[in-house]
Amino acid sequence: MKKIFDGLVTLKWDSESVEYEHFIDHGHYMLELKNAGVKDIDEALETMALRNDNYSANCCSGTIKKNDKNEVLMSHSMDVEISTCPGFLSRISDGKYDTIIITYAGAGTGYNYDSEGLAALDKDERLLKLAPFQATDVINEAGLYMALDMRCGDEESGMDCPGTNPGKPRAGQLGAPALVGINCGTVKEAIEFLNNSYDWYTFSFKDPDGTPHSWSMAFLIGDATGEYGLVEFGRNGVFFTPYQNFQSNYYIHPLLAERATKNHGHGRAAALLDGLMDVKDEYDIMENQKKARYHIQLRNPSWEYFSDCESLCDINVRRSLSQEEMLKTVDKEIVHVGDCDDVLKRLSAYYEGDEQRLRELNMIWMGTITTGVNCRKKRAMVQMWENDTEFEIQW
Numbered sequence: 379m380k381k382i383f384d385g386l387v388t389l390k391w392d393s394e395s396v397e398y399e400h401f402i403d404h405g406h407y408m409l410e411l412k413n414a415g416v417k418d419i420d421e422a423l424e425t426m427a428l429r430n431d432n433y434s435a436n437c438c439s440g441t442i443k444k445n446d447k448n449e450v451l452m453s454h455s456m457d458v459e460i461s462t463c464p465g466f467l468s469r470i471s472d473g474k475y476d477t478i479i480i481t482y483a484g485a486g487t488g489y490n491y492d493s494e495g496l497a498a499l500d501k502d503e504r505l506l507k508l509a510p511f512q513a514t515d516v517i518n519e520a521g522l523y524m525a526l527d528m529r530c531g532d533e534e535s536g537m538d539c540p541g542t543n544p545g546k547p548r549a550g551q552l553g554a555p556a557l558v559g560i561n562c563g564t565v566k567e568a569i570e571f572l573n574n575s576y577d578w579y580t581f582s583f584k585d586p587d588g589t590p591h592s593w594s595m596a597f598l599i600g601d602a603t604g605e606y607g608l609v610e611f612g613r614n615g616v617f618f619t620p621y622q623n624f625q626s627n628y629y630i631h632p633l634l635a636e637r638a639t640k641n642h643g644h645g646r647a648a649a650l651l652d653g654l655m656d657v658k659d660e661y662d663i664m665e666n667q668k669k670a671r672y673h674i675q676l677r678n679p680s681w682e683y684f685s686d687c688e689s690l691c692d693i694n695v696r697r698s699l700s701q702e703e704m705l706k707t708v709d710k711e712i713v714h715v716g717d718c719d720d721v722l723k724r725l726s727a728y729y730e731g732d733e734q735r736l737r738e739l740n741m742i743w744m745g746t747i748t749t750g751v752n753c754r755k756k757r758a759m760v761q762m763w764e765n766d767t768e769f770e771i772q773w
Contacts, residue, residue: 380392380393380395380404382402382404382410382467383410383467383469383478386469386478386771386772386773387467387478387769387770387771388769388770388772389404389406389408389767389768389769390767390768390769390770391405391406391767391768393405393406396496398496398497398500399500400412400413400500400503400506401466401499401500401506403464403496406762406767407464407465407491407762407767408464408465408466408467408767408769409464409465409466409467409496410466410467410468411466411467411468411506411509411510414468414469414470414479414507414509414510415470415471415472416470416472416473416560417472418507418508418510418511419511419557421504421507421508422507422508422510422511422512422553423511423547423548423549423550423553425504425505425507425508426508426511426512426549426550426552426553427548427550438454438455438456438526438527438528438626438627439454439455439527439624439625439626439627439643439646439647439650439667440452440453440454440455440525440527440598440624440625440667441453441598441623441624441650441651441654441657441663441666441667442598442600442606442622442623442624443606443623443654443657443663444604444606445657445658445659446658447754448604448754449604449659449752449753449754449755450523450600450601450602450604450605450606450752450753450754451600451657451659451660451662451663451750451751451752451753452523452525452598452600452606452663452749452750452751452753453660453663453664453666453667453748453749453750453751454514454515454525454527454598454667454748454749454751455667455668455747455748455749456482456514456527456747464489464491464496464499465480465481465482465747465762466479466480466481466482466509466510467479467480467481467769468481468509468510468513470510470556470559470560473559473560473561474560474561474562474563475518475519475520475522475559475560475561475562475563476518476519477516477517477518477519477556477559477560478516478517478518478771479510479513479515479516479555479556479559480513480514480515480516480760481509481510481512481513481514482514482747489502510556511552511553511556511557512552512553512556513526513552513555513556513559514526514555515555515749515758515760516555516556516558516559517559517751517756517758517771517773518559518560518563518773519756519773520562520563520564520601520602520756521563521601521602521753521754521755521756521773522558522559522562522563522564522565522568522599522600522601522602522753523599523600523601523751523753523758524555524558524559524568524597524598524599525597525598525749525751526552526554526555526595526596526597527595527596527597527598527625527626527627528593528594528595528596528627529593529594529595529596529610529611529612529627529628529629529638530593530627530628530638537594537612537613537629537634537637537638538580538594538612539551539578539579539580539594539611539612539613539614539615540579540580540614541577541578541579541614542573542576542577542578542579542611542614542615542616543573543574543575543576543577543578544577545577546574546575546576546577547575547576547577548576548577548579549576549577549578549579550578550579550580550581551578551579551580551581551594551595551611552581552595553576554572554578554595554597554609554611555597557571557575557576558571558572558599561575563601564601564603564605565599565600565601565603565605565606565607566605568599568609569609569616569618572609572616573616578611578616580593580594580595580611581593594610594611594612595611596608596609596610596611596625597609597625598622598624598625600751600753601753602753602754602756604754605620606620606621606622606753607619607620607621607622608622608625608630608631610629610630610631610634612629612631612634612638613633613634613637617631617633617634618631619631623651623654624647624650624651624654625647626643626644626646626647627643628643628644646670649670650666650667650670652670653666653669653670654666659752660750660751660752660755660757660759661750661759663750663751664748664749664750664759664761665750667748667750668748747760747761747762748760748761749761755772756772756773757770757771757772757773758770758771758772759771
């Protein structure tokens with residue numbers, strides 16, 4: 379068991395740590411950033427404003443509930459390209475609350491997880507200062523935990539968010555979990571902070587054909603006192619839904635949902651809720667997250683297994699579904715993807731675990747990252763399914 383951050387984080391794998399100037403490579407796609415701190419906030423927000431937010435994830439969802447011990451339990455699942463890019467662990471100790479930050483930047487970092495890529499990343503100080511402030515999961519010493527997901531771009535319906543507090547310092551919504559973590563100890567404090575501290579804005583981008591889009595962020599939030607809920611950005615505001623049990627990639631607050639026209643993830647949410655009632659601890663809620671992902675993939679494989687553009691496979695299917703069963707699904711459901719022979723070649727390499735052949739076939743190997751959290755115990759577990767690695771955070 380390898381300990382980092384003075385024992386607060388333990389990594390459950392055997393690997394040689396390689397130290398660079400700005401981070402330590404602990405192996406298994408995980409980098410520990412050095413010297414993260416509040417001193418970097420302004421520069422990070424400036425970098426984010428240049429649309430260099432480096433966020434890339436698909437099909438994210440989460441659940442949250444309170445058990446009979448008044449413990450808030452949370453789980454979060456993200457699909458990101460960890461085969462090609464690393465994740466980051468950061469600790470910011472000089473804020474109001476000591477905070478550990480998990481960042482899965484995905485392909486947006488532009489640096490492969492190999493010796494050449496990491497050496498180049500080590501020289502990109504601007505990106506490394508940004509990384510802690512584009513957090514996907516945050517837990518602090520008070521037991522406050524946040525899990526970030528995105529909402530579908532829906533600017534045509536007025537769902538985008540150019541700014542929530544004109545006149546306040548500007549901050550991209552990706553910065554919200556980290557900034558909340560280092561400044562707030564409870565859900566109540568977090569909502570006050572979000573409403574009064576920054577002018578939160580959404581990111582805008584264009585499709586290859588020039589079509590403009592924007593998307594907003596949302597996060598489940600829970601604390602050690604037993605309070606929890608969902609924060610969503612949209613329509614130039616911060617919207618809080620107390621005691622909301624789940625989120626996926628669609629708007630939930632009534633004032634947002636009534637206007638939204640673009641959304642997805644209802645099937646994933648339904649599958650998650652099927653088993654949530656039986657969840658009793660942080661282990662249960664993490665297992666429920668994984669089982670729900672598998673369940674919805676069986677029910678709607680054409681959505682979860684492949685994208686229309688690159689035939690992205692979700693690695694957890696290989697662990698739960700035999701290649702023979704998968705081939706039957708491909709025959710029945712996936713013909714619309716395009717060249718069936720090409721799909722079968724990729725599928726064969728996928729089941730064989732042949733990463734080099736997957737790259738030659740222009741396939742990005744995906745991995746689902748799943749968390750299990752107990753806010754009262756101030757504990758978070760993280761599993762990366764692609765290579766069965768784990769780490770724990772315990773305050």
